[in-house]
Amino acid sequence: MNSSDAVREGLIPLLPRLRRLARALAGQVADADDLVQIVLERALARAAQWRPDAALDKWVFAIARNAWRDELRARGRTQHLFAPEEAGEMAADRASAQPAQQLELAMALAALPPDHLEVVALVLVEGMSYGEAAELLEVPVGTVTSRLARARATLQAHLGKDA
Amino acid sequence: MNPIDDDTLQAYVDGELDASDAARVDAALTHDDVLARRVRQARAVRAQLRAAFDPVLDEPVPERLSALLQPPVAMPVTPLVVPVGTRTDTTRRRAPRRWFVPGAALAASVALLAVTLWWWRPGGELVRMQGDQSFAAGALERALDHALVSEPDAKAMVSIGLSFRSNDGHICRTFVLHPAPARAGLACHGDAGWELPVLGTAAAPEGGELRQAASSMPPAVQAAVDARLRGNVFDARQERAARDAGWR
Incomplete structure (x- = not known):
């Protein structure tokens, strides 16, 4: 089996997690799945660069994060992806489970700076360790920790009434 | 003891x-209500994120995504030949959703309109080999020779997509x-004849949107088009003129 086949087959079981990560990053279902499509195409095109001793999930999540950053740049807006009136729709989409609390969560996520949102997505949604996230983002662990703390504080301010 | x-x-x-x-934090939690409250708050954020996003894991994966991971089609032909470097450059330059769809004129020709192949013979050979290259044959060759996007037929078994002059001067058509x-x-x-540099499995279009029509092209075919496309794809008039000129 060549590396292209290995990557292609290895990606199939990763699709649900990749979609979850993309949903956390991109928000809207359609945007998120467009992002996944970009990621899959890049991963297949770069299959030769994947080393079998490297974890395929981390490799493809790194591609996802970079593709998402590229998309942000392409849109020319690095802070707020969605206009306020879109945020409502996006929120509804992002947290389809409906409760008002989740709506608030989604709107709070949409307002996070990209640096914070990607740490939240990798650590709190995908479940990576700080060290794994730091490696993927190519920043020191301390940076991951501080970004996560600030993102958490922002999210808690939106949500934390009941805790 | 140090504060936490x-x-x-x-x-x-x-x-x-x-x-x-x-263990040190565990111990502190037993007698520090403020600390315990902060832990609850931090856990609540994590729990809410999981509640919001974990259901995505159970959603069915859209066909257009899973189709990208299907094995290359075992056509009676040589496999896809797409230089990896080219494909990488292409994706970096353009996201698939934007593909090469600059304007409305192009929109008309991207739509995969169909043509009738009343001479279609089931089981007929669609590809012939010449040396190590594959060429269209039978009904596929006839469709490439004759079919125009501007003369659609819903019953067609071969749909022509884009026609354009490639950067090496030859006319190419997607199908x-x-x-x-x-x-x-x-x-x-x-x-x-019609050489076939690329074949792949097409994802079923999920709807009428242009973006999805474009997305239904396998990435390898998109990449092959991207690598060859210089200038615009043909509009209906150019397509007809090209046919009348024998695709020269």
Whole structure:
């Protein structure tokens, strides 16, 4: 089996997690799945660069994060992806489970700076360790920790009434 | 005992502390209500995120995504030949959703309109080999020779997509073969007929949107088009003129 086949087959079981990560990053279902499509195409095109001793999930999540950053740049807006009136729709989409609390969560996520949102997505949604996230983002662990703390504080301010 | 700072508390909640530090926090929690409240708040954020996004894991994966991971089609032909470098450059330059769809004129020709193949023979040979190159044959060759996007027929088994002059001067056309599993490819006209540099499995379009029509082209075919496209794809008039000129 060549590396292209290995990557292609290895990606199939990763699709649900990749979609979850993309949903956390991109928000809207359609945007998120467009992002996944970009990621899959890049991963297949770069299959030769994947080393079998490297974890395929981390490799493809790194591609996802970079593709998402590229998309942000392409849109020319690095802070707020969605206009306020879109945020409502996006929120509804992002947290389809409906409760008002989740709506608030989604709107709070949409307002996070990209640096914070990607740490939240990798650590709190995908479940990576700080060290794994730091490696993927190519920043020191301390940076991951501080970004996560600030993102958490922002999210808690939106949500934390009941805790 | 040292006070437990925010970073330590967060690391505790995220399972990042080693056993002895975690035990220290555990001990503090038993008599520190403020600390316990902060832990609850930090856990609540994590729990809400999981509640919001974990259901995505159970959603069915859209066909257009899973189709990208299907094995290359075992057509009676040579496999896809797409230089990896080219494909990488292409994706970096353009996201698939934007593909090469600059304007409305192009929109008309991208739509995979169908043509009748009343001479279609089931089981007829669609590809012939010449040396190590594959060429269109039979009904596929006839569709490439005659079919125009501007003369659609809903019953067609071969759909022509884009026609354009490639950067080496030959005219190329994308096509989709409809009998399941749908196959898509690129054909470029030369002295020996329609050479097929790329074939792949086509994802079923999920709707009428242009973006989805474009997305239904396998990435390898998109990449092959991208690598060859210089200038615009043909509009209806140019397509007809090219046919009348024998695709030269």
